[in-house]
Amino acid sequence: MANFILFSVIVLAGTGGELCVSRAMKQVGEATSFHPADIIRVVLRALHQPWMWVGVTMMALAFFALLGALSRFNVSFVVPVTALSYIAGALGGVIFLRERVGFWRWMGVLLVAIGVTLVIVGKS
């Protein structure tokens, strides 16, 4: 049970955090140039978005949960976490960010999830 909670926290907080950062950046709007002053303006504007802070907090939570999980289990734990994150990310994009994910993007996401799984399995 504790494992399941840890597992869910890593997937949900990790992906959820990135989704919140993404939502903040959609509110900030498009960065218009690579001029340092423009980049600083975009970053400062992002720091004023509540979603940015929710996102960073969730990402930090997921990071520490992952460290905790890695100290208790071996690396094989990371495989389902990472693979599921890609599916959860695309779902979150549709539900939370109202992005349109069509057939081909889903196919690409599935391929990436499979590829990442093989890479992690092949490393250990």
Added chain:
Amino acid sequence: MDEATAPEESLKSHRTLKPKTFLMILVMVVCGPLGNVLLGKGMKHVGAVGIWPVSHLFSSLASILVNPSIWMGISSLIVFFVAYMLVLSWADYSFVQPVSALAYAVVALLSFLVLGEHVSPLRWVGIAIICLGVFVVSHTSPQTTNRETAGRT
């Protein structure tokens, strides 16, 4: 600009991957793993961080703060995060997340070419499938939501 064509133009420009988005994704997939490796290397050098008694915590903090690998790692991760924010201001999360998986290919290529490490066949197969997936995703429209510009106005 003609009012009638303006919205269509801006919509059209989001259907293809722009060079600036591509460039920042490259920065992300190089700086992200590089930062993690440098930070990991630095922390390995520092060793286990003691938190009690407080003098141990301070000596650990001191050795963290004087470690060049840790500073380079943190800088690299900051560059990664700024690039990530810029990319997300231009493209969908459901576009950026799978495309960022190219980082796995970068890590394998660097460890093979620079460190001369052995990369297992299974890992190469995984990387080929990731590249195929990224290729498929990169042919979808990078931005499907409407947003303002954070420009000089």
